[in-house]
Amino acid sequence: MRLNDKIAIVTGAGSGIGKATALRFASEGAVVVCADVNEAAAAATAAEIEKAEGKARPQKVDVSDAGSAEALVKETLARHKRLDVLINNAGINRDAAMKKMAKDQWDAVISVNLTGTYNVCRAAMMPMIEQNSGRIVNTASIAVLGNFGQANYAASKAGVIGLTRTMALELARHKVTVNAIAPGAVDTPMTAGIPPEAKEQLVKRIPLGRMARPEEIAGLHLFLASDEAAYITGQVIFVDGGLSVGA
Numbered sequence: 001m002r003l004n005d006k007i008a009i010v011t012g013a014g015s016g017i018g019k020a021t022a023l024r025f026a027s028e029g030a031v032v033v034c035a036d037v038n039e040a041a042a043a044a045t046a047a048e049i050e051k052a053e054g055k056a057r058p059q060k061v062d063v064s065d066a067g068s069a070e071a072l073v074k075e076t077l078a079r080h081k082r083l084d085v086l087i088n089n090a091g092i093n094r095d096a097a098m099k100k101m102a103k104d105q106w107d108a109v110i111s112v113n114l115t116g117t118y119n120v121c122r123a124a125m126m127p128m129i130e131q132n133s134g135r136i137v138n139t140a141s142i143a144v145l146g147n148f149g150q151a152n153y154a155a156s157k158a159g160v161i162g163l164t165r166t167m168a169l170e171l172a173r174h175k176v177t178v179n180a181i182a183p184g185a186v187d188t189p190m191t192a193g194i195p196p197e198a199k200e201q202l203v204k205r206i207p208l209g210r211m212a213r214p215e216e217i218a219g220l221h222l223f224l225a226s227d228e229a230a231y232i233t234g235q236v237i238f239v240d241g242g243l244s245v246g247a
């Protein structure tokens, strides 16, 4: 058990990568707070964990709302007394070419992906500083390299990298590590809407010849949350089947 009795918050735990991560963490002994704006989805993930005799609790959170992020951490501390791991995974996309991108599409993506990451980091880092230990893993994307139709999303994820690297510097003295993962194309509800021809073209460009399964991203989350990653901080790790190599 690599996370025995660790208290972990996973945002966006109701779907895709967050759900796979919550399930994996629980199978490794963690107590998982399954946080999602979709309350029913968070509850379903927590129920699946409990059915497998793991420990979980669902909590509704809107990460773009600072008060909601603070309440998530406060409730976690009230119930579990500490917070060991934060997986900042909640995210959205609202794709459009810049010529057509409306201000509300820009604002929505920045407020969930970037400000949401800031909000939960800000709330979670305080108890971690007091404990003198903690693991934060934020979610960037291969889109930071530039991706047609994703100016808002790419900018939000590039912002997450700046936030991650700076927090890593500032929190290292408190033994809190802060890293980011940058997935390539992962088979989740977020990518389910890509038209089949576009998906085929995308897969052709991936050196390993396929999209990732959410469980393959959960594996990296587990490693970064585990004791084995104690000396890794401020890093951005691409999990993209080689898509960024030579790009």
Ligand SMILES: NC(=O)c1ccc[n+]([C@@H]2O[C@H](COP(=O)([O-])OP(=O)(O)OC[C@H]3O[C@@H](n4cnc5c(N)ncnc54)[C@H](O)[C@@H]3O)[C@@H](O)[C@H]2O)c1
Residues within 6 Å of the ligand: 011, 012, 013, 014, 015, 016, 017, 018, 035, 036, 037, 038, 041, 061, 062, 063, 064, 089, 090, 091, 092, 112, 116, 139, 140, 141, 142, 182, 183, 184, 185, 186, 187, 188, 189, 190, 191
């Ligand atoms: N799927 C991919 O190919 C891919 C690639 C790179 C990065 N990512 C990133 O990985 C993360 C997870 O993506 P996914 O593919 O599993 O997506 P998903 O759509 O399957 O799941 C995202 C979850 O986040 C939740 N969420 C959305 N807004 C929220 C909010 N304001 N507060 C709390 N929860 C909220 C949703 O309800 C959902 O359960 C995202 O940050 C995404 O940008 C995904």
